[in-house]
Amino acid sequence: MATQDRSELLRSLAAVVGEAWVVSDPAGLSVYQYDASDEAIAGIHQPVAAVLPATAEEVRDVVRVALAHGLPVVPRGAGTGLAGGAIACRGGVMIVMTRMTRILEVHEVDRYAIVEPGLINLDLSTAIAHRGYFFAPDPASQRACSIGGNVANNSGGPHCLKYGVTSNHILGLEVVLPDGSLTWVGGSSAETPGFDLTGALVGSEGTLGVVTKAMVRLTRTPEEVAVLLASFPTMESASRAVTAIIADGILPASLEMMDALTITAVEAAFHCGYPLDAAAVLLVELDGLRETVAEHREAVARLCRLHDAQQVRSATTKAEQDLLWLGRKAAFGTLGRLAPNYYLQDTVVPRTKLPSALEFVGQISRDFDIQIANVFHAGDGNLHPLMLFDRYRAGEIQRVLEAGDALLAHCIDAGGSVSGEHGIGMEKKDALSLVFTTDDLAAMAGLKRSFDPRELFNPDKVFPTAFSCGGFNLKQQALEVDGMYVV
């Protein structure tokens, strides 16, 4: 960017948000070159400026400035994304939501709240807990990630087995659209007449609009909660217990699994009481009516024992329950005790394919000589193999990436998909071609171009590198001219 243009851009941005909230020096900007994704992606690309607006109107005006300069816009929440979604891979203006953290309205009877996008996920549930409500999507990163990031990634979390992913909990959104307009889509009722642009925006990873407010559904806290820990001699027996629980008609609030490597790391850090001699533990949370929870607790314990559980323990106090959960939620962090780096895969298989998928993870670990820890959402079939490595050892990163690709290919062959919850971003965009044809992608490109004809919103994300959204447009023009086209 020419120096003069750059100065003019920075002046215009400062006029909107105030000079203090425009970051443009290389040192300050280096922070915004990273999210929580792999080193192969993060750290390389720098935006021209990172802007921290305080209101929706400021976001709109920042977008307008960027558009006037023909620059891309990259929204960013807390930067905990694992797929490189909040990286400015074509430069441009990064809009950082960390100052927009207010809870604007809470309506108990109508069961919704309106919040700003930078609000930390857990802060919402904490703020409304005394009223007897919570926000159901709970990524393991919920102490750090933002609601706007959750919306953009359609994030999951342990409780999504029963409560569904983020899209099930978003009623409406205020967004700045790629033409620079600020508008609401959706609303406080469960059904939007005729079209569901809210649903299309959720999970679109900042490529269709910048979320400036979210109307989120609040869930009533359950009457009763039970947390059980079951330990197993093999991963396979634990996986079979998972299938048996579901097949019995029980839908736990969550069903999480951790393997021996994870248990060792977690126990060393937090002493949660996970048995060190187990090959796998299942953390099962049941919630709902008193009577139902009591019924299901018995049944889950019985089914775990039937599938060779060595031990089944039920946490009796809230403190005990929290301790069991602490181990799960902090598990990724504790793996730093075992290796300097990890590469986290996020793939998903039909639940009954878990045993074979886990066996394959073991195979990959041996073939590539990489230690792999598993801590994941077993009830959803959403695997998170964490490959441990040291990036300063020659060839390590390459080996780990190859192992990750092999795993992904296996899971897709098993009827699974590319990403269960972390998103596509830059990291996985080329893998989209493994599950979608050009026709599938062309339809998605139709959605993208309907929102963003100039392709300035978080460009170079989600779509495979070789696939051009513009190419789809040519196809459409042919359709317009001839009435039909030959594929």
Next chain:
Amino acid sequence: MSSEVEQVPIVVDGDEITDVRFPESQQELAETLRSLQRDGAHALIVGGGTRPAFGNLGGPFEFAISTGKLNRILQYEPDNMTMAVEPGCTILQIREALAANRQSIALDAAHDSRSTIGGAYATGMSGPRRLGGGSLKDWVIGVEVMGPDGVNAKAGGMVVKNVTGFDMMHLHYGALGAFGVVTRLNLKVFPAPTASRSIQLTYDSAEDAHAAAVALLTSQLLPASIVVSNVPSGWQTSVRCDAPAEAIDLLVQRMMDVAARAVAPNATDLTEDGNNALSTFRAVADLATDGAVARLPIRASLQPAALPRLADAGWAVCADVGSGLVYARRPSIESIKDAGIDAFASATWLSLPPHLKADCDVFGPTPEAVQPILRRLKDSFDPKRRLNRGRFALGL
């Protein structure tokens, strides 16, 4: 094939379509669509034909394409809680297949032996059981849609959690076939409740019936649906309870206690069949060809004032309390402006006589900023307006 599938002709807003095509495979459907392009024709998509009049005045249509014979269950994996179906599967067909494995979907379609899953998805409407079970859009994990060029495009997959690519499942939900013919739906299904009951509580005033409903809604007792409606004897709060068989009696008792503590009812009626709670809802929300049915987004907290006002203006009303929606029905209506209530400004008209449809967008107002996006979407997916033309929002 059942005779119901071949109900011809189809009448929409007074127009009769006698040429109805019944493709039996995806290839046949693709060929039919290509012929549409070739001949420069326009087609109406029909599922079971229970609500063909929903939508704006559209057409004219040279022929209709029925999905009635695209009605196979393609894949059902009970242990994965997933099912893939063709669009012409009826709600009943799906319910029966699921029941064999003690699973269910909480769809309340009125004519379930005719209503198709494709039609339910395209109209984007769920009944009051969405309170306990979520709505159809929450359970669709994958979709395939065929464009007017005869090309199928898929999104999502057969796994319950998936963020691979854009969420086209939501884009086509409620789109009334504006962007293509839905050819496959992948569903996430749930364990069926082992017991269901209905409680009907009768009150003198809408405020009391509503207060009881809100007491239940804000309790931790998880009703599967709560509906408040005006009945000849006053106002009624109908509640559906789902629970394990061992717990149902106790739960019903606890629910009645909560409601009675808020406001004691004049009368209580209890039935073994959980679905009874829906009958009043259906009576209001069901299609009236000669009258008007509106869906009004009125939040639960605002309903106590709105309900009696609607009733005083001559509407049969029914509030799906948990979802913040009110359905209002009147056998005849002269003009929308005379409907009598401000709330109608934001109504979706589920049914309206054709001459009144001509004066309004039945989907209600569309925010200005969104209008160009909807137009570009239609241009992108169906540039020549071959499918269901004119029937979607903005007359697209």
